[in-house]
Amino acid sequence: MRFFDWRLDVLIASLLCVVGMGCDNVAKKASLTAPASAPSADVPATVKPPAPSEAAASEPEITLEEVSPERYQQIVAKQLGKVVVVDFWATWCGPCVKQFPHTVELSKKYADRGLVAISMSFDELDQKEKAIEFLKSSHATITNLISLLDGPSPEQMEAYQISEGSIPHFKVYDRQGKLRKTFSSANQEMEGLIEELLSEPAQ
């Protein structure tokens, strides 16, 4: 029996190791075949940052809502407490397309001070996909609308009180939801008005 004294301990320890390893292997095999659920805890510390396309995919979804003039008014009214700028544009309007990124920038610049930017497309409804593509390429993570009045017409301009009859056109509403001024270009005067209105209390 003295032969086995320490040899027995070693034997038992080895057996335990073998069994332990076997269990680990079985566990790993089980997790490989099981459906993926929560992320595994043993992710290596050095994870590479997402590639640009992956970053874009994690951007909020860019949507385009078809609206009647009444629905437009509702949406503006819902922003009570915020300053609202509405950018009337269309893919067929060269100057509109050119200046659109500026609206997206304004939105980012003043969002935390209470500015809401809304885009309203006067594209024909059968050009909706084209409008969406443009909004996506502009990273327009704002409220995007398209008029149900279906493209440029006297009715379209009248419904939205654009007396000049042309876009680009901008409407700036104060925190009480009142239309304060319209612009035919997003100039310094418009940004100045926005800043002024943002400094007004929501009441």
Place this chain on the structure above:
Amino acid sequence: MKNTALIISMSLLTIVLSATYAAADVAIGDKGPAWTKLPGTDGKEHSLSDLKDAKVVVVAFTCNRCPVAIDYEDRFIQFAKDYQAKGAVFVAIDCSGDTLDEMKARAQEKDFNFAFLADESQEIGKKFGAVTTPHVFILDKSRNVAYMGAFDNNKANGIPYVRNAVDALLDGKPVEVSKTQQFGCRIFYSN
């Protein structure tokens, strides 16, 4: 002394020039602005007075690059075709910065059957108060403005505002709808 004279003469020049270039919108019933010797895509010069025998003159401000205006070209051609014999003359004017060569190319490409005139200084556009392409004005036989606005309502149900107004004028009847909301691309005026 010399400086004072210079200042006075420059001030007078400024006043005279701003009077010439002041924008003037027409109202219904006003005398229509008369253009003289505007270059046409046909290589000739055109004046409103050339059309003295026309019962009605339809003036459409249009341009090459605006998708809305482009969309109307076929309707302009059809109108000119339908109304030439009835004594209503259609004239297109471009004050949007297209060169005469560009206008000629378009006129040829689309086989325009109407005069297409270059208002390079934008003087005529300003006098009419044209703000979009297209923007249409109708002058009656006395050359007073009888209609201004859109060519039609641009819808499937098609209300042909200009045809209706011209028909009324040719029939000696009052124009029912003399003003509609114009729409299209903005005309950018310099100065």
